[in-house]
Amino acid sequence: MNILREIQPSSKPVKRAYVALMLWFVGRAIEAAARVDGAVKAEFDGLSPGFTFSLGVMPQGPMMIVGKDDQGLVRYLGWNPEGQKIDLKMKVKNLEGAILMFTFQESTALATARNRLIVDGEVPAACAIVRVLDIVEVYLLPKLIAKLAVKRYPDWSFGEKIWNRVRIYAGAVLGL
Amino acid sequence: MDLPGYYEYYCGVKIIAGHDALEKIPGLLQDLHASRPMIVTDKGVAGAGLVDIVLGAVKDQLTIGAVSDDVPPDSDLRVVNRLAALYREQGCDALIAVGGGSVMDTAKGINIVVSEDADDLMKFSGAGALKRPLKPLVAVPTTAGTGSEVTLVAVVKDHERHLKMAFVSYFLLPDVSILDSRMTLSLPAAITAATGMDAMTHAVEAYYGLSKNPLSDATALAAIRLISGNLVEVTRNPADREARLAMANAAALAGMAFSNSMVGMVHTLGHATGSVCGVPHGACMAILLPYGLEYNRHKREAVMGELLFPMGGSDVFARTPKEQRVDRVIAYIRQMNQDLHDASGGRHARFFKEVLDREGKRAVARERLPDIARTALGDGSIFYNPEDLDYDDFLMVLEAAWEGVALDPDRIRK
Amino acid sequence: MFQPQSAYAFYSPTKVLSGNKALENLPVELDGMNAVKPLILTTPVLSARGMEKVMESAFGDSNLTIGVFAGVPSQPDLRLIRELYGLYRDNGYDAIIALGGGPVMDTAKALNVAVSGRPEDLESLADRNPLTKKLRPLAAILNLDLSGCEMTRYASLGSLSLTSPALIPDLMIIDSRTVPAEEHKTMAATALMSMTQAVEACLHPARNPLTDAYAYGAARFIMENITNVLKNPSERKGRLALANAAFFAQTSFDNLAPGMVYELGMAISRSCQTNPGLIMGLLLPHFLLLEMRKEIATRNDLYLFIGGPEAFAGTMAEASSRKAVDRIVEILLELQSLVVDFPRSIRDLGIKKEDLEGLIVQGSAAGVRGEYDPQDIRNILEKAWETRF
Ligand SMILES: [Fe+2]
Numbered sequence A: 001m002n003i004l005r006e007i008q009p010s011s012k013p014v015k016r017a018y019v020a021l022m023l024w025f026v027g028r029a030i031e032a033a034a035r036v037d038g039a040v041k042a043e044f045d046g047l048s049p050g051f052t053f054s055l056g057v058m059p060q061g062p063m064m065i066v067g068k069d070d071q072g073l074v075r076y077l078g079w080n081p082e083g084q085k086i087d088l089k090m091k092v093k094n095l096e097g098a099i100l101m102f103t104f105q106e107s108t109a110l111a112t113a114r115n116r117l118i119v120d121g122e123v124p125a126a127c128a129i130v131r132v133l134d135i136v137e138v139y140l141l142p143k144l145i146a147k148l149a150v151k152r153y154p155d156w157s158f159g160e161k162i163w164n165r166v167r168i169y170a171g172a173v174l175g176l
Numbered sequence B: 001m002d003l004p005g006y007y008e009y010y011c012g013v014k015i016i017a018g019h020d021a022l023e024k025i026p027g028l029l030q031d032l033h034a035s036r037p038m039i040v041t042d043k044g045v046a047g048a049g050l051v052d053i054v055l056g057a058v059k060d061q062l063t064i065g066a067v068s069d070d071v072p073p074d075s076d077l078r079v080v081n082r083l084a085a086l087y088r089e090q091g092c093d094a095l096i097a098v099g100g101g102s103v104m105d106t107a108k109g110i111n112i113v114v115s116e117d118a119d120d121l122m123k124f125s126g127a128g129a130l131k132r133p134l135k136p137l138v139a140v141p142t143t144a145g146t147g148s149e150v151t152l153v154a155v156v157k158d159h160e161r162h163l164k165m166a167f168v169s170y171f172l173l174p175d176v177s178i179l180d181s182r183m184t185l186s187l188p189a190a191i192t193a194a195t196g197m198d199a200m201t202h203a204v205e206a207y208y209g210l211s212k213n214p215l216s217d218a219t220a221l222a223a224i225r226l227i228s229g230n231l232v233e234v235t236r237n238p239a240d241r242e243a244r245l246a247m248a249n250a251a252a253l254a255g256m257a258f259s260n261s262m263v264g265m266v267h268t269l270g271h272a273t274g275s276v277c278g279v280p281h282g283a284c285m286a287i288l289l290p291y292g293l294e295y296n297r298h299k300r301e302a303v304m305g306e307l308l309f310p311m312g313g314s315d316v317f318a319r320t321p322k323e324q325r326v327d328r329v330i331a332y333i334r335q336m337n338q339d340l341h342d343a344s345g346g347r348h349a350r351f352f353k354e355v356l357d358r359e360g361k362r363a364v365a366r367e368r369l370p371d372i373a374r375t376a377l378g379d380g381s382i383f384y385n386p387e388d389l390d391y392d393d394f395l396m397v398l399e400a401a402w403e404g405v406a407l408d409p410d411r412i413r414k
Numbered sequence C: 001m002f003q004p005q006s007a008y009a010f011y012s013p014t015k016v017l018s019g020n021k022a023l024e025n026l027p028v029e030l031d032g033m034n035a036v037k038p039l040i041l042t043t044p045v046l047s048a049r050g051m052e053k054v055m056e057s058a059f060g061d062s063n064l065t066i067g068v069f070a071g072v073p074s075q076p077d078l079r080l081i082r083e084l085y086g087l088y089r090d091n092g093y094d095a096i097i098a099l100g101g102g103p104v105m106d107t108a109k110a111l112n113v114a115v116s117g118r119p120e121d122l123e124s125l126a127d128r129n130p131l132t133k134k135l136r137p138l139a140a141i142l143n144l145d146l147s148g149c150e151m152t153r154y155a156s157l158g159s160l161s162l163t164s165p166a167l168i169p170d171l172m173i174i175d176s177r178t179v180p181a182e183e184h185k186t187m188a189a190t191a192l193m194s195m196t197q198a199v200e201a202c203l204h205p206a207r208n209p210l211t212d213a214y215a216y217g218a219a220r221f222i223m224e225n226i227t228n229v230l231k232n233p234s235e236r237k238g239r240l241a242l243a244n245a246a247f248f249a250q251t252s253f254d255n256l257a258p259g260m261v262y263e264l265g266m267a268i269s270r271s272c273q274t275n276p277g278l279i280m281g282l283l284l285p286h287f288l289l290l291e292m293r294k295e296i297a298t299r300n301d302l303y304l305f306i307g308g309p310e311a312f313a314g315t316m317a318e319a320s321s322r323k324a325v326d327r328i329v330e331i332l333l334e335l336q337s338l339v340v341d342f343p344r345s346i347r348d349l350g351i352k353k354e355d356l357e358g359l360i361v362q363g364s365a366a367g368v369r370g371e372y373d374p375q376d377i378r379n380i381l382e383k384a385w386e387t388r389f
Helices: A013-036 A038-045 A095-102 A108-113 A123-140 A143-149 A158-174 B021-031 B043-047 B050-058 B077-089 B101-116 B189-208 B214-236 B241-261 B265-277 B281-305 B308-319 B322-343 B366-376 B380-384 B391-403 C023-032 C044-048 C051-058 C078-090 C103-116 C120-126 C184-203 C209-231 C236-254 C260-272 C276-293 C297-313 C317-338 C355-367 C374-386
Strands: A004-007 A052-057 A063-068 A074-076 A088-092 A117-120 B006-009 B014-018 B037-042 B066-071 B094-099 B137-141 B153-158 B163-168 B176-180 C007-010 C015-019 C038-041 C066-069 C095-099 C138-141 C154-157 C160-163 C171-174
Touching: A013 A038, A013 A052, A013 A063, A013 A074, A013 A095, A013 A123, A013 A158, A038 A123, A052 A095, A088 A095, A088 A123, A095 A108, A095 C023, A108 A123, A108 B380, A123 A143, A123 A158, A123 B380, B006 B214, B014 B021, B014 B241, B021 B050, B021 B137, B021 B176, B037 B043, B037 B050, B037 B077, B037 B101, B043 B050, B043 B066, B050 B066, B050 B094, B066 B077, B066 B101, B077 B101, B077 B153, B094 B101, B101 B137, B101 B153, B101 B163, B137 B241, B176 B241, B189 B214, B189 B241, B189 B265, B189 B281, B189 B322, B214 B241, B214 B308, B214 B322, B214 C209, B214 C236, B241 C209, B265 B281, B265 B366, B265 B380, B265 B391, B281 B322, B281 B391, B308 B322, B308 C297, B366 B391, C007 C209, C015 C023, C015 C236, C023 C051, C023 C138, C023 C171, C038 C078, C038 C103, C044 C051, C051 C066, C051 C095, C066 C078, C078 C103, C095 C103, C103 C120, C103 C138, C103 C154, C103 C160, C120 C160, C171 C236, C184 C209, C184 C236, C184 C260, C184 C276, C184 C297, C184 C317, C209 C236, C209 C297, C209 C317, C260 C276, C260 C355, C260 C374, C276 C317, C276 C374, C297 C317, C355 C374
Parallel strands: A052 A088, B014 B176, B037 B066, B037 B094, B094 B137, B137 B176, C015 C171, C038 C066, C038 C095, C095 C138, C138 C171
Antiparallel strands: A004 C066, A052 A063, A063 A074, A088 A117, B006 C015, B014 C007, B153 B163, C154 C160
16 A cells, blocks of 8 residues: 555546537637627727637647638637747636536636636737627527526527527538 | 635735834845845835835844835836846845835836846746746835735836736735835825725625635625724824724735735726826725626625625624615715715815816816726726626716716616 | 734735635646646545545646555654655655645645755754745645644644644645545534634634634634534535635634644643544633633624624624624534534543643643643633533
């Protein structure tokens, strides 16, 4: 019993894959939302040209990168940060924290309040991106879940946003 | 007492309080293996004779390597670099920061430069950039309000490149904070009132904020109790040493609470008003605090009601039915502002249209409110506010705070 | 409450992480302290209860290597420290994680002194020479089987007793997976130890706003949770609250000189091998009744700590300290009904009447630093010996 054991704790491939999938989905949904939702577009318009941000998990991924291209269009830029100039890095401190977020047990606001994220970059830009994430969440999630995910559920009328929701889903899944 | 599903708390600053706490500095520095500190301060503090008091308290047992009162009202990168050079030339091995927020920021900046041998401070901004303890830093606050003697942030402005560098690290926390009544004894009434309300805001926002936790709760309650019992008193009677010490304690306690639980919309709007119109931070806090309570009330009714105990005391708390407690809390803050207004000969402003600049002109023009609301959208403190605010919400609150009228509950979107 | 004393010092260098997935934050926290290879110390019992697995999973996906030594005995000694010193050095560890209370923490603190300098530093520290170096990172993972000193500047190792603020852990983790339900008696003892530390902090002549704040948090959590946890040990949140309370109580205790009940409880515990927390629980009501009779001004707000703001505000000032004592006795009786073979008096512990004389001498001499009247100590001990709760 009195011996020392050295352990190389294993990775968690299933959880990693799930988070990677969710990040991919959210990244593409942001790209789509910036095309169809005025508020999301306005938030990105307020950011500097070429602005790029990443959302990922420490210590090494998964990750998603979204940025504005030369025309000011918002693009999902994949998962690999290599060779990209990233202005704002949002890093979840560990995989379990990301699981809490992406299984919607903890909202972005709660995760921030619980210090689950490290934000590296300009604060105004971080504020804008969190607002974007909130809007995208409202589009992607059923109302019951989204109500827990954001502080205040917007009073969107049903007809007004349903078409946007379809287009964002189509964009995220099919890349349309 | 509530235990949140998850929380973090840290304040590794050693607190030394008392009417003669300054005299303990030599021994404290010795424990930190330092013997030749540099004193950093500003002209106002030095002019008020406070540095002389510090020197008088320590000079028999300590060699002071250098004293500089060059810190500008707004921290500045060039000053940081110049003072760091002075520190090195004089072979100093510790820093004593005597002053308010800007002095603390500057001292923390100097500490990064001299500890990390940094030629470019920018390299050390951002999360996790500092990885090891810096040189010993002793904080001697000369106002009772900001709490920067127990916070881990430093903001240094690069006025040439128009950059604002923010440093956040546990290693920026002072090793020791000295709460000595002599340091605030000569503070003018209006500044006493405004800085005291800043501390009150830290405690109240920490108590109802999203990151509240048992330790931020306990320190916030203690701070509120002390401020409620002493701030109006000490504004009326500035020479009251006991009340001065109580306020110094309160500011540090509130600082611990908010640096762990963070602040909310009162600070969001206060920072924005400060940067757009140059209104002093404490004045903004005093004016906006009732609105933070009103706006978030529907999300935090029970928690806000608990504040009546440290504010009003046992009897008032027991006599007030639960559903009326938040009303009493809000009324209490407004009454405090009124009392401070009276005690300061009208210099403590109760609403924005009453705030005057140095020339005696109105500092916040009504037309600037939209600018302030827009600026507020980029302030990180909003994350920790219980309810969301967009541009329209910010503007609504600002308009009410400008006039000095209560928020219309029907206009608060829930 | 919270009245400022004219002068005080307060220091708590520990970062607290408490709650859901707290353990998973260990890698990031270690990184912030420049550590990448921690050595986890624990006991064979805790290891057998699956704690090693929990740690392995918490470090999953972190790319870090961890060492686990699950052989900390109930009476660690210098030989063990030397052995661990070798293991720590040879395998390149750079931080210690103490998983468990009492002996595990004592071992961790002592080992940290050794690995941050030389093993000889331990004897030097025991001879009251101050430490001259900052120690390596030390994290504590608390459960509900505690000695009362885990988060303080104190450690003991056989005959060596070590005291230095540098020993206080840098990090404390409270996570439901590592705060399992313990035996009823153990949880009751831990809670009563915290209770004693909090109450004595609140009555301490040198109390200050910060010791008050910590003692307040401790007392509130204990009063609100202790009976619930014993009735329903699977209640996770209650267990976490009690572990938090232990930290708060120890921190206020650490910033004041130990009180009379604490010192007497420790002294009695040494002579009868019973958990000191239980003994302190038996002494506390008698101590409070005595204090009440002495009309000490500070006791007036004890009921705020014990009963909470609502109950305190609804009670007449004159009745308030009486209520506090009643409430504490009530809790004690409840615990006695919930815990099998809870002693009813210190006589039940096998203490003979003539043993009291020795304890009185001990208590009034070194133990309580001569602050207390031997007559008071006699009074309390005799009451606690005669009266059965
Ligand atoms: Fe503030």
